[in-house]
Amino acid sequence: MLTIPHSLILYAEVIQKTKTQMASHSQHSVFPCFFFILLCHFLLNIARLVSAQKPVFACDVDSNPGLANYTFCDKSLDIKTRVDDLVKRLTLEEKIGCLGDASVGAGRLGIPKYEWWSEALHGVSYTGPGVHFNSLVPGATSFPQVILTAASFNESLFETIGKVVSTEARAMYNVGLAGLTYWSPNVNIFRDPRWGRGQETPGEDPTLTSKYGAAYVRGLQQRDDGDKDRLKVASCCKHYTAYDVDNWKGIQRYSFNALVTQQDMDDTFQPPFETCISEGNVASVMCSYNQVNGIPTCGDPKLLAGTIRGKWNLNGYIVTDCDSLEVMFDNQHYTKTPEETIALSLNSGLDLNCGSWLQKYTQSAIQQGLVQESVIDRALTNNFATLMRLGFFDGDPTKLPYGNLGPKDVCTPANxxxxxxxxxxxxxxxxxxxxxxxxxxxxxxxxxxxxxxxxxxxxxxxxxxxxxxxxxxxxxxxxxxxxxxxxxxxxxxxxxxxxxxxxxxxxxxxxxxxxxxxxxxxxxxxxxxxxxxxxxxxxxxxxxxxxxxxxxxxxxxxxxxxxxxxxxxxxxxxxxxxxxxxxxxxxxxxxxxxxxxxxxxxxxxxxxxxxxxxxxxxxxxxxx
Structure with a gap:
């Protein structure tokens, strides 16, 4: 049912008054022009409202029955079979267009554009382009900042908050106001009280941070039906790793090189991320801006392919912090060309770029022989598998689990x-x-x-x-x-x-x-x-x-x-x-x-x- 905002009702009233006034004026009156402008404004707002009520999804077989013939749209099949079919159908240009947070999709295959970047650190957030608030959903429950919630030392509370946030996120997704992939929580270690982002974290203790991260991830991701292969929303543990300075007396996060002993890495910085994967089954890990012992985290094969994907067995995708590839080239001068940057990150195990560098330079990196198309296929397999676990390729989400959620489920008294x-x-x-x-x-x-x-x-x-x-x-x-x-x-x-x-x-x-x-x-x-x-x-x-x-x-x-x-x-x-x-x-x-x-x-x-x-x-x- 379409809910008309009060502002649009006022537009309609003004239009009706204008019609009455027009009846008593000559054909040369300015009122016809005024009426036309108001009418256009009214129709524009109606169009925006209607479009905002439609979620973004692929395999819309109701509107395009021919899509049912594609294997990747057959939700009765296993995810691997579907993803393999999808990747094989894409052209190289289409593949590259899907490597950034603003994925261009593949219109000829019924795959729309998708914005990967949404945030839900302590409630559905307007930080990032994936979430919008309007008259339909003017707000969402804003829980305490993480540092305070973590001070409760209450794991069940962490998970319960995650469940509420994911319910409100799904409700907003169903009316076209939010995505399904959320780059939260932040499980960095808050060692120095002067760090501006410490508020986002569960504090300085690796054990508490690990417990918080896994519990919040479970709350966000786990479905009520217990299907572990499917996701309610996809969360992301960030920022991997040893990131705890932003801008302090000339030291910038973009050029910071964290010198970390192996013992400190194993005892302090690794546990929260490992626990996110082993106990939370998190769907994503974000690499950070900084270097660790001289190597950018987003270009370190030992950290990405070796540890996250290999040792910890991440079932999901690895994404950069926003514009990290530019930072690697422009600020850290670690690589000589953008193409070298692309090759280093993709060959190290990166799957998705928050930013546009993968979309801009991957084609030329392939032409220069720096990266193989099979590496692109691997990245897209991880990305699309995550979206399939979310039901993005299962057709109309209102006919799927959580499809009944809507504005009524946001900001409830209980929440x-x-x-x-x-x-x-x-x-x-x-x-x-x-x-x-x-x-x-x-x-x-x-x-x-x-x-x-x-x-x-x-x-x-x-x-x-x-x-x-x-x-x-x-x-x-x-x-x-x-x-x-x-x-x-x-x-x-x-x-x-x-x-x-x-x-x-x-x-x-x-x-x-x-x-x-x-x-x-x-x-x-x-x-x-x-x-x-x-x-x-x-x-x-x-x-x-x-x-x-x-x-x-x-x-x-x-x-x-x-x-x-x-x-x-x-x-x-x-x-x-x-x-x-x-x-x-x-x-x-x-x-x-x-x-x-x-x-x-x-x-x-x-x-x-x-x-x-x-x-x-x-x-x-x-x-x-």
């Missing part, structure tokens, strides 16, 4: 509640001491607060009313936001002061903040960072809180007549020893980037509806 629960389980208490001031009776700790004892709660800080900040990076449009201020205001009367214009806190409104803190029964300070401080392509130079945040915290705490709760919202760790040592700061919570329901989860912890964890996966300071 939104799971986002809140995930944030609750991940929040970590770093400090909780007795309040020496008279409050809630004798021997009262900073947390939990009792709403009945608070007539006024001061909520202060640049992240106190944060919304989009709570999502972290690789985010999508959320179902809705609940900021910390909004979450706290449900239970008590609040007064709010940002204290800084943004998290960089170049200038702090200390006196204004002290004034409202002094008049309140308790204070919650919500500080930390956002994507302007730490993100992909932006590492931090140090671990001190930005700008005048520390000054604001200590000054506000000094005038409070009741408990002072410090909440740190961030991806990486910080040096907050000053807050641990300050007797005026009674409790400290780390809340990561807690997702769309983060404010509600923070309030649940502060008011004692959920007991926070004391197990941590980052180094802040000595909180023993």
């Amino acid at each position: 939104q509640e799971l986002a809140r629960e995930a944030a609750r389980q991940g929040i970590v208490m770093l400090k909780n001491t007795l309040v020496s001031k008279t409050f809630q009776g004798a021997n009262s700790y900073g947390l939990p607060l009792s709403p009945s004892s608070i007539k006024s709660l001061a909520v202060i800080g640049p992240n106190a009313n944060a919304t989009h900040t709570m999502l972290g990076n690789y985010e999508g449009s959320p179902c809705k936001y609940v900021s910390p201020l909004q979450g706290l205001a449900v239970s008590v009367s609040t007064v709010y002061q940002a204290g800084c214009s943004d998290v960089s806190c170049g200038t702090a409104q200390v006196e204004e903040a002290k004034k409202i803190a002094a008049g309140a029964d308790a204070v919650v300070l919500v500080m930390g960072s956002d994507q302007s401080i730490e993100r992909e392509s932006l590492d931090r130079n140090d671990i001190t809180l930005p700008g005048q945040q520390a000054t604001l915290i200590t000054q506000v705490a000094s005038v409070s007549k009741g408990p002072v709760i410090l909440v740190i919202m961030s991806g990486g760790g910080w040096d907050i020893q000053f807050a641990k040592d300050d007797p005026n700061i009674h409790s400290i919570l780390w809340v990561g980037f807690p997702g769309e329901a983060g404010g509600a989860a923070i309030a649940d912890v502060i008011f004692g509806l959920h007991n926070p964890s004391k197990c941590f996966l980052l180094i802040f300071s000595d909180f023993s």
Whole structure:
């Protein structure tokens, strides 16, 4: 059933009014032109909406019965037989056109264009060209950033989130708004708290990272019918390997050479990827930008063909990080020509390029004798086998498993509640001491607060009313936001002061903040960072809180007549020893980037509806 957006209804109303006005004007009136423009706009939006409701798939035998004669369209046959048949039918030009993330397909065989690049790090994301939100599906459930979810140490939670994300992804695919291949999770090791992308990872521990990766992959990929040869969506463990710097004091990820001992490789960097394959049966692995011991990862046959494909037996495809082949040539100067770059990567075991270099230069690499067409066939076999496991070549997906999913299955109340629960389980208490001031009776700790004892709660800080900040990076449009201020205001009367214009806190409104803190029964300070401080392509130079945040915290705490709760919202760790040592700061919570329901989860912890964890996966300071 076609749902007409409100905007299109308004267009129709305007058109009807225009018709009425036209009746009272001469034939020389400007209204016919105006009417024509509106009509065109209306029809264009209708066309966009209708096209957005049709998923992309091959072997549409309903529209083209002749396709049923192709072996690769016969879903009763095994995948190997079908893939072999498909690859044999393709011309060399068609083969090469299918080696990039923007695959051109083969129209004469009923194979449409397909965009491989979609992201689902902690919810269906608009990062990457494979996903779109519109009036039909304006948002998807945005779970906490991975670093916070991992702090729950709850494998069943990791897998459950994956199941919800894949259900919403399938629902969006069925209406033409998403793909079937998702380049998530990130299972790199977060060794240095200054790394901007550490927030995307499960932390610094290889064991926890391995457990998280395998569980999330299972949640994304496993079908409800238990068919292990088929996939709900295809996930990808990235970035292989030893990648943990983006842009730090002139050191760029594009030219970084990680010098790694064999012991460190075996003990630290390899386990998460091996576990993704052995326990998660992941459908893809992405090689990284950097070099390892002088060799680009996307051109290292020992890593790709030798380890991922050979030793670990990946059942899927190997893809580059975006434009990694260009980086190998332009930034690292590892190869002399683009064709040498193509040959090195394909001969090393690469199957797919996020970017266009394989599509641009593979033909000339073959002509120069640097790579054989059989190598292209191997790559396409891995790629097409993945799509076949997803049902992409099985005809109309609405007639297949998960074909009944649609917009109604995105942002359900249960999914939104799971986002809140995930944030609750991940929040970590770093400090909780007795309040020496008279409050809630004798021997009262900073947390939990009792709403009945608070007539006024001061909520202060640049992240106190944060919304989009709570999502972290690789985010999508959320179902809705609940900021910390909004979450706290449900239970008590609040007064709010940002204290800084943004998290960089170049200038702090200390006196204004002290004034409202002094008049309140308790204070919650919500500080930390956002994507302007730490993100992909932006590492931090140090671990001190930005700008005048520390000054604001200590000054506000000094005038409070009741408990002072410090909440740190961030991806990486910080040096907050000053807050641990300050007797005026009674409790400290780390809340990561807690997702769309983060404010509600923070309030649940502060008011004692959920007991926070004391197990941590980052180094802040000595909180023993």
